[in-house]
Amino acid sequence: MKRKLTALAVLLGLGLAKLPLEEATTQHLRDRQLLSRPIDLSLRENLGQMGFAASLGGLRSLVASVTYLQAYSAFENVDWGKVDSLFQLTTRLQPGYAKYWEEAAWHMAYNAASNYLYHSNKPRAIRHQLTREHVQRGIDILDEGLRYSPKSGILWAKLGEIYARRGLNPLTEQFEELDSQKAGDCYLAAAENGALQVYERLGAYELVKTHDVRSHRRAYEVLMKNYQAGKKTPALIHNVKLLEERLSIPTAQRIPEADSMPGPQVPARR
Amino acid sequence: MSTPTSTAPQSVRFQPFSIRRVWTLASATVTQLVRMKILAFLVLFCLIVVAAGFAFPVMNPEQQLKLLKDVSFGALQVFAIVIAVTATALLLPRDLEDRTLYTILAKPVPRFEYLLGKLLGVLLLIGGGLLVMDLVLSVVLWLRQNMVLDAAIAGLAHDHMDTPENIAAQQAAVAREGLTWGMHTGVIAIFLKAAVVAALALLISCFASSTLFTIVITFCFTIAGHGQQLFRDYFFHGNFSAFGEKLAGTVLAIICPDLGLFDIVENVLNGIYPKLADMGYLGGMGLLYVTGYMIAAHLLFVEKEL
Numbered sequence: 010m011k012r013k014l015t016a017l018a019v020l021l022g023l024g025l026a027k028l029p030l031e032e033a034t035t036q037h038l039r040d041r042q043l044l045s046r047p048i049d050l051s052l053r054e055n056l057g058q059m060g061f062a063a064s065l066g067g068l069r070s071l072v073a074s075v076t077y078l079q080a081y082s083a084f085e086n087v088d089w090g091k092v093d094s095l096f097q098l099t100t101r102l103q104p105g106y107a108k109y110w111e112e113a114a115w116h117m118a119y120n121a122a123s124n125y126l127y128h129s130n131k132p133r134a135i136r137h138q139l140t141r142e143h144v145q146r147g148i149d150i151l152d153e154g155l156r157y158s159p160k161s162g163i164l165w166a167k168l169g170e171i172y173a174r175r176g177l178n179p180l181t182e183q184f185e186e187l188d189s190q191k192a193g194d195c196y197l198a199a200a201e202n203g204a205l206q207v208y209e210r211l212g213a214y215e216l217v218k219t220h221d222v223r224s225h226r227r228a229y230e231v232l233m234k235n236y237q238a239g240k241k242t243p244a245l246i247h248n249v250k251l252l253e254e255r256l257s258i259p260t261a262q263r264i265p266e267a268d269s270m271p272g273p274q275v276p277a278r279r
Numbered sequence: 280m281s282t283p284t285s286t287a288p289q290s291v292r293f294q295p296f297s298i299r300r301v302w303t304l305a306s307a308t309v310t311q312l313v314r315m316k317i318l319a320f321l322v323l324f325c326l327i328v329v330a331a332g333f334a335f336p337v338m339n340p341e342q343q344l345k346l347l348k349d350v351s352f353g354a355l356q357v358f359a360i361v362i363a364v365t366a367t368a369l370l371l372p373r374d375l376e377d378r379t380l381y382t383i384l385a386k387p388v389p390r391f392e393y394l395l396g397k398l399l400g401v402l403l404l405i406g407g408g409l410l411v412m413d414l415v416l417s418v419v420l421w422l423r424q425n426m427v428l429d430a431a432i433a434g435l436a437h438d439h440m441d442t443p444e445n446i447a448a449q450q451a452a453v454a455r456e457g458l459t460w461g462m463h464t465g466v467i468a469i470f471l472k473a474a475v476v477a478a479l480a481l482l483i484s485c486f487a488s489s490t491l492f493t494i495v496i497t498f499c500f501t502i503a504g505h506g507q508q509l510f511r512d513y514f515f516h517g518n519f520s521a522f523g524e525k526l527a528g529t530v531l532a533i534i535c536p537d538l539g540l541f542d543i544v545e546n547v548l549n550g551i552y553p554k555l556a557d558m559g560y561l562g563g564m565g566l567l568y569v570t571g572y573m574i575a576a577h578l579l580f581v582e583k584e585l
Contacts, residue, residue: 016578023571024533028511030567031537034560035508042551043543047508066505067472067538070545071353074346081338106549108341205448 042105045069055098064102073102077109080116089121093146100154107161110154118147118171126182137179144175144187162204169195169208173215189218197231210235210245217248225255236264293387300388301396308400309407311373312366317404320358324412327354332423340427340449344456347423348548351416352465355409356544359473360501362405367480368493370397391577394481398573401477406470413466417458424457461552465544468553471565472541476501478572479536485579503531504538511537536568 038044048064056064056072064072080095096113103109125131125139151168158164169192176187186192196212209231216228229252232245246264253263312318331350338346374380383393431449435441480497487493503510513528541561543553553561 010582012578012582016575019571019575019578021533023567023575027536027564027567027571028515028532030564031507031511031540032515034540034564035537037560038540038543038557041553041557043546043553043557044540045542045545047506047539062502066502067356067542067544068353069542070349070548073545074349077342078346103545103549105546105551106345108345112342205444207444 045103045105049101052098052101055094069102073099073106073109076102080113084116084120087124089116089124089143092116092121096150100150104154104157107154107158107164110150110158110161111163111167114147114150114154114167114171116147117150118144118175122147122175122177123184126177137177140177144171144177147171147175160202162199162202162208165195165199165202166204166208169193169199169212169215173211186215186218189215190221190224193219193224193228197227210240210242214244214248217251222256225252228252229256229258295389296392301392301399304383304388304393304396305399305403308370308397309403311370312400312404315366315369317362317366318408320362321408321411324351324354324358325415327351328412328416328419332419340431341452341456343427344420344424344453345548347420348416348456348462351412351420352469352544352548355412355416355466356469356472358412359405359409359469360476362408363401363473363477364480364494364497364501366404367398367401367477368484368487368490368497370401370481371484372490390580391573394485394573394576394580398478398481398569401481402470402474405473405477409466409470409473413463420458424453428453455550459550459552461550462547464553464558465547467558468541468543468547468561471561472538474565475536475538475541475568475572476504478569478576482572482576482579485576485583500535501538504535505542506539507532507535507537508539510535537564540564 035044039046048061048069052061052064056076060072060075076095076099080092080099083091083095093113093116096109096116100106100109100113122140122143125136125143129136129139131139148168148171151164151171154164155161155168172188172192172195173186174184176185177183178185193212193215196208196215200206200209200212213228213231213235216224216231219225229249232249232252235245236249249264252258328347328351332347371380374383380393384390428450431453432441432446435445435449476497479500480493483496483500484490484493487496510528510532513525513532543557543561547553
């Protein structure tokens, strides 16, 4: 009996001694981003008891994969509400995985928005409203994803793409630039955070379209850096020439005329 | 005249602790468990990995690889926990039933060596199983990674987009989701969690009345252990309101191990790899739990009437 009581005392002693150690280890691993925060209890209803228990039991990544597959299936069935809610679950389960945020935003801003615009029998005004709402939903998803992964190049690049390509023109019912300033900033942030270097040039091209002189100076710096690195593409040279005129760059500092060749006309906007 | 030589057997001094005895017990335990066909799970795992690797060809390359890893690591975790609970729970009752326990303890084998040998045997089995499954996963993932990359580059070439920059980006994306050395640290974390659960199951089996009781109670502790962070939050920050909740939260925080600590796998699969110091933290916590539970198990087992 004495040893049983000793065993109980050992367990209680261990229990009390381990608590601060567990707390310190948890904090250390969270600081190192190795351990996620505990799952939000409000997800229980959406996941179901089994899914919730599994995600609590260390199978969060697997449960996220299952909800991702369900979202994919909903996408195949063109059920946008379900796609959105299932991707919400998926991204809540694995908020640090940028690809889930990117794909969720792509479904909303591209697939759902285009589907409502071109393949819906609803009245024109409703179609336009739904299209704009879904483009905005895509932006909101990426903004939220960037709160978890602010250094994700792919999320900045996708956000830039949406601002550069997903503005609805109600007259032509075509997509065009939504906000060149934001698109440029996002593309440049993408390039700074590990996305393809082409996004640096794309960001500068977007900034050229604005009316802001500071943005023009920034675009000029970026494009000249690329020019000096040997990237003398027609679009780059055309935009440099445009900026040389707008910023009144001294003749001695301008790029040689020999490099210049006809490029697309880029009107200034906003 | 020849000198008389002693023909009497030399007395062997009894050693209070012998690593050889523990090893003998551990290897016998592994044999015993292998005969129970517990490793049939390995075949099932291989089927799951191959199915997950080739079941979703329509998804993008990175998602295909991520899904393969998620499913495989999920299966690894289930294998490790299920074996840790069931195999350990079966050991003592089976030895009693076979009367092997009496044969062993009739020899000069201290009871703590017996327990240590049993635990080591289970850990060897789990470790070996995880190693084989990790190897199978690595081979399938490597093959799938190459297939997926070839297909992606062929797709870029078809669209005349196969610039060096695009190819390099595709290679980097696939490599990020593919086979890496850091991925194996996730397997080590799974092993550490299984070791804690096995030690807990051994402790419970030292006072349990039946195998079923051990299995059910250990599973309950395992589930509660994954939510222990929530109970601990109460202990340090006091989030519960009712007295019953407070009491239950405190008790569970004290008696349950924090198994959620070892759940670094999901972030490892996302490319965040632990450093040696991080693994030291995890290993240290694992050792603390196992040592504590083994001391308590020994104290209970010494008094157990066999």
